[in-house]
Amino acid sequence: MDNKIYDISIIGGGPAGMFASYYASLRKLDVALIESLPNLGGQPQTLYAQKNIYDVAGFPKISGAQLVDQLAEQMNAFPCDQYLSTSVTDIKREDDLWILSTNKETIKTHAIIIAIGNGAFKPRKLTFDYDPSIEENNLSYFVNDMEEFKNKDVAVAGGGDAAVDWAINLNQLSSSTSLIHRRNKYRAMESSVENLNASTVEQLSPYIIKDVTFNSDVHSKIDILLKKIKSDDEKTITVDKLLVNYGFISDSKILRDWNLDLEGPFIKVDQQMETNLPNVFAIGDISTYPGKLQLMATAFSEGPMAVTRALRNIYPDKDYFQHSTSLFN
Ligand SMILES: Cc1cc2nc3c(=O)[nH]c(=O)nc-3n(C[C@H](O)[C@H](O)[C@H](O)COP(=O)(O)OP(=O)(O)OC[C@H]3O[C@@H](n4cnc5c(N)ncnc54)[C@H](O)[C@@H]3O)c2cc1C
Known part of the structure; x- marks a missing residue:
């Protein structure tokens, strides 16, 4: 994957990042999904795998682990490049590209979607x-x-x-x-x-x-x-x-050096999930805007909005929006 330039690199493989990576791949974009833990799934996988969730559309009751399994199965239909056990430490603009530094390799990309939740979390x-x-x-x-x-x-x-x-x-x-x-x-x-x-x-x-x-x-x-x-x-x-179960310490301090417009620990975004930096988006728990709810139902709609906006920015001549019923062929 050395010299590859991705359309979108998604930082964080929790529910927001998983669904966004699926949706971007469905829209035929070249996607990297980067997750600091050895497995995808974020909070529902790591913090409450066996607890039941009752407010995800289409699932009257589903455990954290089952929901992550479903997201992973959905992703299999349009696979993307996954970088596991890989933490993004910095982002830098070079010409029209973004360069992501990680604890392993460097990743080049046109757009970034930040989906790091509350940051890399550790138990107290x-x-x-x-x-x-x-x-x-x-x-x-x-x-x-x-x-x-x-x-x-x-x-x-x-x-x-x-x-x-x-x-x-x-x-x-x-x-x-x-x-x-x-x-x-x-x-x-x-x-x-x-x-x-x-x-x-x-x-x-x-x-x-x-x-x-x-x-x-x-x-x-x-x-x-x-x-x-x-x-x-x-x-x-x-x-x-x-x-x-003394709670978790989350660490999103790295964001402070990325020149993002922050509100407390959160990244401010507009209605299309775009941050103050060009082609950098934020979705899921890490993003904030008036009325923001830290729910997966919310995160699942923010992914497609960010992807569609990124697609328009990167390929202004492409036909923007189609239903999945037309795309899945
Ligand atoms: C106990 C509990 C119960 C909950 N119950 C519900 C519920 O019933 N319904 C509901 O909708 N929500 C619930 N939530 C909230 C829900 O889990 C979150 O809203 C959701 O997980 C947010 O998804 P996310 O992908 O934005 O972030 P996360 O799930 O936090 O995932 C972020 C991912 O990014 C990775 N990451 C962080 N930093 C980096 C980095 N620098 N480089 C690479 N990867 C990085 C992390 O390792 C993590 O895997 C609950 C939360 C908790 C703690």
Whole structure:
């Protein structure tokens, strides 16, 4: 792919970038899709693969992982070049082209669609030192496969929506589930808290985790040392799995050096998703405009708008808009 010049390079392979890459390929454009993680899917794949989504058109109920599978299957009809485990670090204008620097190769392109969500995200980790090998089997910050929690003693740490929902969901297949939270009140939807209170999840609050160590008798288990807030009370629970849901730190700071017009951490765009830079567009969670909703339903419409505008900019003589019913032949 060395000397290739793409029509559009899409930075970020979450739902917004996946659908935009499909739509651009459907419109017969030469597309590169660049994703910093080893797999596509963004937040629904990484943060809530097994949770159900109820507000994507055409799917009354679909899990994060299933939605990503559907997007990937759709993309197979019009494949594009995918650069996985590749992070874009800089963009530069050279003549009429954009040059993307990455941790691997350099990519040349006429137009860019930035679809990086909240930026490259990392989980907020436990703040004390622990044996890193605990992360191999016992401690996780994501749920990749619920089956790993089946018939296990599980502790979930956190007090937000994700922690409460995971405690309820994992409790359906675990042997036991505890939810550890430093406050008595959760930052979660009322209905979720009602479900939690009606469940058999043991609520350990207000407690913080002070230490996590391998259990000295059963090395496959871990001991979690808990300290009660504003008290000297401490207790230890022994579990197979600890899922920490303290939220995520996203890093979109690189954007500051790209000369984009920003509003807080977001990229300002016009009605056609165009930024202040020529042929640079932004879609999905990273883009902002009056009335913006950070929903996938919104992102799925922003992709075609950005692609169509880019197509008009790059090939002003081309017939702009056709329905997919005419294109899919
Ligand atoms: C717990 C939870 C539940 C949610 N539930 C719903 C719901 O029910 N309905 C709904 O519509 N929305 C929901 N959302 C929001 C939805 O997931 C987001 O709106 C959606 O993921 C945004 O898609 P995106 O492609 O813009 O960004 P993301 O999904 O964040 O994807 C961005 C991708 O860009 C990559 N990236 C970042 N920086 C770079 C870089 N420099 N180079 C290369 N790649 C990069 C990232 O690795 C990531 O894969 C939920 C979110 C969460 C956290």
